[in-house]
Amino acid sequence: MSIQIEKAFAVHAQAMEVRMQRSEILAANLANESTPGFQARDIDFSSAMRQLEQRSARSDGARTLELKYRVPHQASQDGNTVELAVEQAEFARNAMDFQTSLTFLTMKFSGLKKAIEGQ
């Protein structure tokens, strides 16, 4: 019986990829907080994960995830839909989720190590 690395790491590697791309989008939203007409965008995590799963099944290497526009609580006069507090909260949460995935992966690593060493 052999250990399959992809199976052993399960969904966490993909989750981290989505988290990383999402942090880029959220960073762009935060950066354009005072750009007139800028529309905040975001990734829907569950649909992105599903998309990634289908992609790895087909393995055609399409790297584009679907971006959605954020619906602001209150529209601003200059057409900018970035709400600083919302974006900051989402960014912080996304960073925390990234750390969670990292922790899961580290736990997988230590489990594999234990299995290899037979202790």
Added chain:
Amino acid sequence: MSFDSIYRIAGSAMNAQTVRLNTVASNLANAESASSSAADVYKARKPVFAAIYENGQLTRSVGMGGAHVQVLDVVTTGREPQRRYEPSNPLADNRGYVYYPDVNSIEEMTDMMSATRSFETSVEVLNKVKSMQQGLLRLGEI
């Protein structure tokens, strides 16, 4: 690795906000710089920001990717300078008027606070991304 594009995005935002703070400092410093004619008086400056998408265009890209901030230009506000009657001012014209810039101090102060907050947000983003990357680098150290 998409981390470096996050660093670039946050860096561009910090740069843009620094330009904004620069114009605010210049406007506030010259709020009382009088002149003897309306044409020569200092004019308040404002930066114009634009989002530059990852494909290098001003329009939205279809695919993934963030957006940088670019300072397109620094423009003058185009408001009329204030005319005050100060015959004792050495800069007064032959009718006794001096011209003061169109700087609104309250507007500039709020602009300054907004720019500072945006700058701090970018610093926060950088810190978070730094800890994400450090965590990733430590992956596998058991």
